[in-house]
């Protein structure tokens with residue numbers, strides 16, 4: 767499996783974009799990570815696209831293999847021992863941010879020329 771970007775879509779139509787950083791197992795269902803409105807988080811379950819999605823999407827969360835099991839929440843340790851990955855907020859690298867900015871600048875330039 768070479769695709770790394772995956773989406774999870776809930777019945778409310780929220781899409782959560784994830785990237786897989788390490789080899790391991792990711793769940794096919796996930797509690798929706800989006801907000802329902804300003805006050806409440808969405809409580810629906812979101813379904814995996816099984817990596818059959820646009821691979822150029824920008825991830826909001828990342829799946830990683832924890833290196834120190836002691837730092838993993840107790841409820842997740844068994845899952846990690848069995849090869850499961852853990853989800854955390856994805857932080858973009860400087861290069862990724864630069865690439866996104868370059869792409870936006872190109873778009874703006876194109877629109878200005880139209």
Ligand SMILES: [Zn+2]
Pocket residue numbers: 776777778779780798799800808809810
């Ligand atoms: Zn949702």
